[in-house]
Amino acid sequence: MKKLQKSGKAKAIGISNFSKVEVERLLANTSTIPAVHQLELHPWLQQEEFVKFHTSKGIHITQYSSLxxxxxxxxxxxxxxxxxxxxxxxxxxxxxxxxxxxALAWGISHGRSVLVKSKTPERIWQNLQSDFHLNSGYVKQIDNIDKKQRFNDSSEDFGYNFFTDLDGKQK
Incomplete structure (x- = not known):
């Protein structure tokens, strides 16, 4: 990936679904600081400590399964x-x-990029209307509904234990 970046074929390097240990290993063993980390994040899985860790390293968060x-x-x-x-x-x-x-505005209010999937033009249009300002009171209310509920864990399917040190790890 570094070669692609140096050649100009990639502007930045991003990662997806890394655990904290995996991000720490990447940072310790390479000169690469990912520009972005794509991970499951929504009001029921806020991963507050993991998000703070990324902020301290200058890594932007893109959240998927935002709904x-x-x-x-x-x-x-x-x-x-x-x-x-x-x-x-x-x-x-x-x-x-x-x-x-x-839910989308909540993610945006925290400075994250939010990904959302939709199959219908009406819902796509509605999702685009999520760029409104949530006041701090509303943000705090939503911050308080974290259930550490992860919905995407493909550990069994891939034979690799993902998310071992993160909130919401399914047993």
């Missing part, structure tokens, strides 16, 4: 759907937005 467990493969009947969280509903009602827009 939590919208996909039916995430077994929402066990934990409920994140977008049905009462705090998100309250903030949505008070701001005139929907819960998805509030």
């Amino acid at each position: 939590g467990n919208q996909n039916e493969i995430y077994n929402s009947e066990k934990v409920g759907r994140m977008l049905d969280d009462p705090v998100l509903k309250e903030v949505a009602e008070e701001t005139g937005k929907n819960c998805a827009q509030v």
Whole structure:
């Protein structure tokens, strides 16, 4: 990757789904400081300490699964759907937005890039309307609903134990 960057074929190097130990190993054994780390992050999995670690190293966060467990493969009947969280509903009602827009605006308010998937033009348009300002009171309310609930853990599928030292590790 460093060769690609030096050749001009890559502007920056990013990582995805690294644990803290893996990021520390990368920083200790190479001269590479990733520009960005893409990881699962949403109001129910905030990974506060891991995010602070990235900030201290100058690594930007891009969050995926920003809407939590919208996909039916995430077994929402066990934990409920994140977008049905009462705090998100309250903030949505008070701001005139929907819960998805509030969840996305929360990530943006923390200075992160947010990724969201949608198949329908209407939802894509709604997601684009998430660039509104959430006041600090709303941000704090959402900060307080962290359940350390990870929905994306492919450890079993890949035969590698991902996220061993991170919040929300599924047993």
